[in-house]
Amino acid sequence: MDDHIPSDSLFEAPPMAEQERMVEAILFASADPVSVRELTGRMPHGSDPAQALVHLQKRYDGRGVQVVKVGQAWAIRTAADMAFLMQRETVELRKLSRAAIETLAIIAYHQPVTRSEIEEIRGVAVSRGTIDQLLDLEWIKLGRRRQTPGRPVTFVVTEQFLDHFGLESARDLPGLKELRAAGLLENRPPPGDALQDGEEDPSVEDGQDELFGNDSTEQQEQEID
Amino acid sequence: MDDHIPSDSLFEAPPMAEQERMVEAILFASADPVSVRELTGRMPHGSDPAQALVHLQKRYDGRGVQVVKVGQAWAIRTAADMAFLMQRETVELRKLSRAAIETLAIIAYHQPVTRSEIEEIRGVAVSRGTIDQLLDLEWIKLGRRRQTPGRPVTFVVTEQFLDHFGLESARDLPGLKELRAAGLLENRPPPGDALQDGEEDPSVEDGQDELFGNDSTEQQEQEID
Amino acid sequence: MHDSQFDTDAVAERIAAETLVVDVDGYEGPLDVLLSLSRTQKVDLRQISILQLAEQYLSFVEKAKTLRIELAADYLVMAAWLAFLKSRLLLPPDPTEDGPSGEDLAAHLAFQLERLQGMRDAAAKLMALDQLGRDRFVRGITEAVTHRKNVTYTATLLDLMQGYARIRTKDEFRPFVMDRDAVLSMEQALDGLRHLIGFAGDWTDIVSYLPEGWSSDPKKRRSATAATFAATLELAKEGKIELRQSDTFAPIELRKKRDS
Numbered sequence: 001m002d003d004h005i006p007s008d009s010l011f012e013a014p015p016m017a018e019q020e021r022m023v024e025a026i027l028f029a030s031a032d033p034v035s036v037r038e039l040t041g042r043m044p045h046g047s048d049p050a051q052a053l054v055h056l057q058k059r060y061d062g063r064g065v066q067v068v069k070v071g072q073a074w075a076i077r078t079a080a081d082m083a084f085l086m087q088r089e090t091v092e093l094r095k096l097s098r099a100a101i102e103t104l105a106i107i108a109y110h111q112p113v114t115r116s117e118i119e120e121i122r123g124v125a126v127s128r129g130t131i132d133q134l135l136d137l138e139w140i141k142l143g144r145r146r147q148t149p150g151r152p153v154t155f156v157v158t159e160q161f162l163d164h165f166g167l168e169s170a171r172d173l174p175g176l177k178e179l180r181a182a183g184l185l186e187n188r189p190p191p192g193d194a195l196q197d198g199e200e201d202p203s204v205e206d207g208q209d210e211l212f213g214n215d216s217t218e219q220q221e222q223e224i225d
Numbered sequence: 226m227d228d229h230i231p232s233d234s235l236f237e238a239p240p241m242a243e244q245e246r247m248v249e250a251i252l253f254a255s256a257d258p259v260s261v262r263e264l265t266g267r268m269p270h271g272s273d274p275a276q277a278l279v280h281l282q283k284r285y286d287g288r289g290v291q292v293v294k295v296g297q298a299w300a301i302r303t304a305a306d307m308a309f310l311m312q313r314e315t316v317e318l319r320k321l322s323r324a325a326i327e328t329l330a331i332i333a334y335h336q337p338v339t340r341s342e343i344e345e346i347r348g349v350a351v352s353r354g355t356i357d358q359l360l361d362l363e364w365i366k367l368g369r370r371r372q373t374p375g376r377p378v379t380f381v382v383t384e385q386f387l388d389h390f391g392l393e394s395a396r397d398l399p400g401l402k403e404l405r406a407a408g409l410l411e412n413r414p415p416p417g418d419a420l421q422d423g424e425e426d427p428s429v430e431d432g433q434d435e436l437f438g439n440d441s442t443e444q445q446e447q448e449i450d
Numbered sequence: 451m452h453d454s455q456f457d458t459d460a461v462a463e464r465i466a467a468e469t470l471v472v473d474v475d476g477y478e479g480p481l482d483v484l485l486s487l488s489r490t491q492k493v494d495l496r497q498i499s500i501l502q503l504a505e506q507y508l509s510f511v512e513k514a515k516t517l518r519i520e521l522a523a524d525y526l527v528m529a530a531w532l533a534f535l536k537s538r539l540l541l542p543p544d545p546t547e548d549g550p551s552g553e554d555l556a557a558h559l560a561f562q563l564e565r566l567q568g569m570r571d572a573a574a575k576l577m578a579l580d581q582l583g584r585d586r587f588v589r590g591i592t593e594a595v596t597h598r599k600n601v602t603y604t605a606t607l608l609d610l611m612q613g614y615a616r617i618r619t620k621d622e623f624r625p626f627v628m629d630r631d632a633v634l635s636m637e638q639a640l641d642g643l644r645h646l647i648g649f650a651g652d653w654t655d656i657v658s659y660l661p662e663g664w665s666s667d668p669k670k671r672r673s674a675t676a677a678t679f680a681a682t683l684e685l686a687k688e689g690k691i692e693l694r695q696s697d698t699f700a701p702i703e704l705r706k707k708r709d710s
Binding site: 030031032042075076077078079080082083086089090091093098099101102104105106108121122123124125129164165166168169173174175176177182183189190191192200219220 | 524587
Binding site: 026 | 245247249250252254255256267268287288289290292301303304305307309313348420
């Protein structure tokens, strides 16, 4: 922290207009989202890419390409209404089974979620292949283990998932608020199972908090720590 | 020709601002530069991509990326002055190889020392590359030639070497005895030696002399004289 | 007429049965079947009659049985559970029995169905979003960030010292063999003694047999004493000399064996 102040005065940061050009150049050059951290690392000392991004996003508002936020990173993507021009660029999306799509949705809306919770919601066993396929697409990844007996692994969605579906964060999932308001994201224990599930309760509420409270990415960073 | 006129009137071309967005999106997403003919083919009937390109080029004038003509086709490219952002210099710290460290140590402890002396002490040949690397690092330099048959060159350590290792002079290098006291000797000395060390204090100091003196210091002094 | 009507019914039944076969394959487990059946009630999931649903499910399982369709175990478990639920819902509550009421169980089942439906709807909304590679596109011409690696070699003083110590220690083991100026070997002592024992007519302290120059330096003296002592033992074994020591730590004395 202390280092910053003298170095800021030692090396003058480029004007904001220049910083905006730099961010523009870097984002255009990359197919993958670029994190603010990486932008900071590549731009001259003292630059404020977060600020430059605000300007840049405004500049591209309504253009044929858009500056979008993906988790903690940024990318330029074509505007969705231009899709009809892009037959040539269209990628054959792997056909996902109904099981895979439902499993993905459950992970996205309930994350972090364990396999047995997914099974409880779908009322059917989740095949290894379904999870593998989603892991393979890099749309889901392992989250931190649940602090319950057996310490089961949880699944969370990835930045690639957000990028693919054009979401800034997992909080922007469509219909999330309604589902939550209807109480459908609660992990309600079956009656009679109260004892067994009572133990899990705190962690379940944790899970909800994680989804709505912190950003999912933050939570992932915590995991790394 | 005749077909054109009715179709132009049948399908109204999108507004120029929309056409500009389309060109922008196509150029952005294409893996290769796109010709005007291709743009015409992809855009709605009646569009004038050439005109849209003029607008788009003007819009990107002075930005971090540029709309440029590549042969007969068009592409969005990084502005020339942003090229530096596409390079990432990383400084990789690499440990010196064992051979290099040993060679350097011999030079430091025995300087000035010839290559054949280094080989004699190490018991293995010293590769040209190792010496070159040390010369390159400016940690050693050529000393004066030895006044023996063949007049072999000698090596000595440099100021940079002393700087790097935080030494006032090569004489500050710890002696064998200190190395042993510091537990740096990998092999335990033979029992007889330990006895010697314990009992004969003067000879211990002899040992030090041996280190610098016997072969090296004397020579060094002779040279200096 | 009647016959033909019967035939028509039979055909319809067979078609229904075949549909069922196909449907069982298409179902994603018993909850999915329940969700599908619940749609036939044509009411909001929240107003669904769980009792009616349980009956529908049980008849579904019955039908599957008559058609000899192998239902997976979880379908049968659900059937058993729903039969239990049905009895709970129909019979007046037994005050002696513990556990959740039929209403609680039914409410939970309704919740599960609603939640599954909620997830289905969410999945559909998710897939309807503008997907990358379908609706939105990434940059076609990317520029790789070239990594210019500047390799800086480093070594610490410790590395240097360890390196040197390594070499010097290697050296030390060589001198251990050659550098024997402070060590008298037993062979050397033996050689010397063989020459000298001829002159040893009477008991003499073995210390006096130490070679010249080996008695002042303590280290040399120790080595020479040990070697000489070992040599005298050898000679005694050969029967050339006799040894004696009057007391612990007293001088060890030798003399030529008289008989020989």
